[in-house]
Amino acid sequence: MGIEQKEYRQRQQEVMSKIGGGTAIFRSAPLATMHNDVEYTYRQESSFYYLTGFNEPEAVAVFAPHHKEHQYILFVQPKDPEKETWTGYRCGVEAAKEIYGADEAYPIAELNEKLPQYLVNADRIYYHLGSEDCFNNIVIAHWLKLMRGYQRRGQAPLAIEDTRPLTFPMRLVKSPGEIAMMRQATKISAMAHNRAREFARPGVYEYQVQAEIEHIFRKEGGIGIAYPSIVASGENACILHYIENDRQIQDNELLLIDAGCSYGYYNGDITRTFPVSGKFTPEQKALYEIVLEAQLKAIAEVQPGKPYNEFHDIAVCVIVQGLLDLGLLQGDLEEIIQEEKYKPFYMHRTGHWLGLDVHDVGTYKHNEEAWRNLQPGHILTVEPGIYISPFIKPAEGQPEIPDRWKGIGIRIEDDLLVTADGHDILTADVPKSVAEMER
Numbered sequence: 001m002g003i004e005q006k007e008y009r010q011r012q013q014e015v016m017s018k019i020g021g022g023t024a025i026f027r028s029a030p031l032a033t034m035h036n037d038v039e040y041t042y043r044q045e046s047s048f049y050y051l052t053g054f055n056e057p058e059a060v061a062v063f064a065p066h067h068k069e070h071q072y073i074l075f076v077q078p079k080d081p082e083k084e085t086w087t088g089y090r091c092g093v094e095a096a097k098e099i100y101g102a103d104e105a106y107p108i109a110e111l112n113e114k115l116p117q118y119l120v121n122a123d124r125i126y127y128h129l130g131s132e133d134c135f136n137n138i139v140i141a142h143w144l145k146l147m148r149g150y151q152r153r154g155q156a157p158l159a160i161e162d163t164r165p166l167t168f169p170m171r172l173v174k175s176p177g178e179i180a181m182m183r184q185a186t187k188i189s190a191m192a193h194n195r196a197r198e199f200a201r202p203g204v205y206e207y208q209v210q211a212e213i214e215h216i217f218r219k220e221g222g223i224g225i226a227y228p229s230i231v232a233s234g235e236n237a238c239i240l241h242y243i244e245n246d247r248q249i250q251d252n253e254l255l256l257i258d259a260g261c262s263y264g265y266y267n268g269d270i271t272r273t274f275p276v277s278g279k280f281t282p283e284q285k286a287l288y289e290i291v292l293e294a295q296l297k298a299i300a301e302v303q304p305g306k307p308y309n310e311f312h313d314i315a316v317c318v319i320v321q322g323l324l325d326l327g328l329l330q331g332d333l334e335e336i337i338q339e340e341k342y343k344p345f346y347m348h349r350t351g352h353w354l355g356l357d358v359h360d361v362g363t364y365k366h367n368e369e370a371w372r373n374l375q376p377g378h379i380l381t382v383e384p385g386i387y388i389s390p391f392i393k394p395a396e397g398q399p400e401i402p403d404r405w406k407g408i409g410i411r412i413e414d415d416l417l418v419t420a421d422g423h424d425i426l427t428a429d430v431p432k433s434v435a436e437m438e439r
């Protein structure tokens with residue numbers, strides 16, 4: 001399983017057909033270090049990886065469709081047996097052509113010398129001015145130098161244009177090869193959640209549950225976590241990105257687990273919440289049923305042709321109605337939604353794109369008014385929740401929350417592929433009904 005070289009070639013061709021007379025520059029992710037000089041596991045920048053399949057730092061990919069000889073150029077770290085003894089295999093310059101199909105490849109140290117020939121006749125430069133100031137400055141310096149010749153030559157790249165409009169629409173619609181990778185990432189994620197639910201008991205520490213989950217990620221061939229695993233017992237579940245995972249789980253608490261496996265850089269993202277002692281308390285059950293209904297109704301809205309916001313809107317509607325029925329909100333449903341008075345209980349949106357990035361790229365709207373319509377090949381999460389923090393502050397005019405409701409946090413999250421006739425729940429192997437959560 002994996003993305004074939006042919007597919008990378010197609011992606012490169014698509015970018016080149018979009019940029020025409022321009023030259024696009026993509027930079028690899030830097031290699032991060034801890035303790036001054038100990039390297040973290042390398043994680044390539046997702047768009048760079050999407051276009052090249054190249055998984056090393058200190059690399060630059062250039063696409064210059066108008067260039068006479070080379071349209072796809074890679075700058076890479078050269079082979080260096082001594083350095084490779086310490087830090088591992090490098091593909092090197094020659095293999096960058098043979099394996100990755102570049103028309104030309106150079107050592108990264110020659111970037112300043114070799115790059116101008118690919119920019120000089122471009123009508124613009126496509127480049128994402130990211131947070132990497134040093135590399136931004138290199139690109140800008142080349143651009144300014146070419147602009148100084150504009151009067152004399154009558155031609156120069158007249159603008160730097162962001163690369164996101166090139167890559168985002170491509171990455172948003174997953175290919176069959178990518179869908180296969182996502183199926184594997186979500187399958188391993190599902191296995192880990194099922195194991196965690198069997199394992200978790202009162203008296204166990206959150207980190208022990210985390211260890212069971214992450215053991216499965218790696219054992220089943222994943223490269224590790226898609227994001228820091230959230231294993232949140234009791235009131236910790238009201239902290240959306242709780243990652244300390246250091247508390248001992250107590251009787252009659254809920255355990256919220258939000259964890260996903262990364263498989264070949266594609267990511268699963270699943271949340272389940274269940275009673276560790278085997279039975280929901282009445283308050284836990286009442287809230288769980290609302291979240292589950294919100295999730296099921298939201299999932300039903302995930303259909304090709306539906307605007308992206310609809311599954312969120314229906315989830316909010318179900319949650320607000322549920323909280324009204326329980327007396328935790330008071331007043332008119334429409335007004336509560338309009339004035340966002342439900343936000344102390346539900347402060348995040350109901351989902352996001354999922355893929356090479358956990359919060360994957362792709363715009364949610366076409367402009368201020370128009371939401372994007374779902375289409376086959378989109379992959380997204382559906383993850384409503386209700387959180388009643390011990391410190392919850394009800395919105396103005398809303399009732400105080402009785403203590404018996406406090407400290408309950410619930411989220412249910414699945415990963416969906418939009419298909420031609422509806423959707424496919426990639427994480428359907430993890431149960432979520434009330435009966436299946438109890439034991």
Ligand code: GLY
Pocket residue numbers: 227258269352358383413
């Ligand atoms: N685990 C991150 C998220 O659900 O968005």
Ligand code: MN
Pocket residue numbers: 258259269270271413
């Ligand atoms: Mn999640």
Ligand code: MN
Pocket residue numbers: 269352381383413
């Ligand atoms: Mn998510």
